[in-house]
Amino acid sequence: MRRVLILGGTAEARALAAELAGELAGGGTHVVSSLAGRVTNPRLPVGEVREGGFGGPDGLAAWLTAERIDAVVDATHPFAARMTASAAEASARTGVPLLILRRPGWRESPDDAWRRVASLEEAAARLADLPVERVFLTTGRRSLPVFTGLSGVWLLARSVDPPDAPVPANVQVLLDRGPYTVEGERSLILEHRLDVLVTKDSGGEMTVAKLVAARELGLPVIMVDRPPPPPGVRAVDSVAVAAAWAQG
Template sequence: MRRVLILGGTAEARALAAELTAAGVRVVSSLAGRVTDPRLPVGEVREGGFGGPDGLAAWLAAEGVDALVDATHPFAARMTASAAEAARRTGVPLLVLRRPGWREGPGDDWLRVPSLQAAADLLVAPAGAGAVTRVFLTTGRRSLPVFAGLPGVWLLARSVDPPEPPVPDNVHVVLDRGPYTVEGERALIREHRLDVLVTKDSGGRMTTAKLVAARELGLKVIMVDRPPPPAGVRRVETAAEAAAWVLDLPAAQD
């Protein structure tokens, strides 16, 4: 029986775990443990980090893992780099499962930037400007320090778990978890009189409602691009493709 480690935490990872388990593959899903009360996949679950590429490589070898699937969040660059290095050291086949990113459509007003800091720089009002920019920030609680304290900026920050205190006076935190509705996002934008949406290009259907609402209400969107993937690693976009890759591994990997 093949044994597969899925670096998870995403809907795609959960779908892959379910599909492989149904096919008789022994699956271990690893969760980073950064979210309270995460949605758990079927099969065995391991919570917590590995200690970088050294720890992950040691774990792969000790546990006799036949294949490694990195199905982490598109912005989990450090974990993806660790997976690539650990796979290289151990010879364990590696696949990266990444859902497609979002694409700008008719009526959208997007500006793509390479980093969170670049997004924050765009929000800073010119010296002497009196108006306050009201920002819908959906980049995660760990990114809040990049945006907190910007002059002339008020933030509605949404996250699953509370950010680390203290929360600055110009930040209002909303704790919520998707999927969201267009109606709900429109109401939130109107209630807080928001001007700009700042988000990461995470992709997926669970959080696209904010982009539809922003388009309908004429909000500018600052979209933070994904970090580049490691070179030379095969990538797919769906759980079905990842499952087929695992099941098609050479018999020597059984």
């Protein structure tokens, strides 16, 4: 029986698991979805689920061998660079084929005012150079320390789970989970008098409403570019293509 590991946690990973479960219900393939366990109460895919990390590339390579995995699809978040690097290294060590499934990034329109940067640190440096005081920060709870050293800047930091304590006095944490609406994002920006949005190029429809609202309100956006895939590893943006590949 063919055994496929999906490194998941995204809508694309859940869609892939569902498609494989539907197409392969007659047998011949066993699919395991792995979740890192970084989000409380994650949305679970259909089929077998494994929660928790592997212990880096060594642990993942050992697990692939012990579980006789035939193929791996890395459908983690576009910014899960460490997991993707571990998957690439484990694949190279074991010879288990690896495919990366990533949703397309967002595209800037002529009416947008984006400033693209390569890292969170560069985003924080850009904030220091802009005449802004109230920041809408949607780069994840683990990124908060990068931005809290800025003087004269107040942050509305939105995340699914609370950041580690202590939270600086100039930060208000908003716990929420998408999908979001343009009307809701517009109201949030106006209510808190926000004058810049800082976000990652995660792509997808669940959180794109903030970009539409920023465009309509004339807000500048600091957009952190996603890291490139490891060299030599194929990356696709279609669940159907990934499903066909996983079936061999």
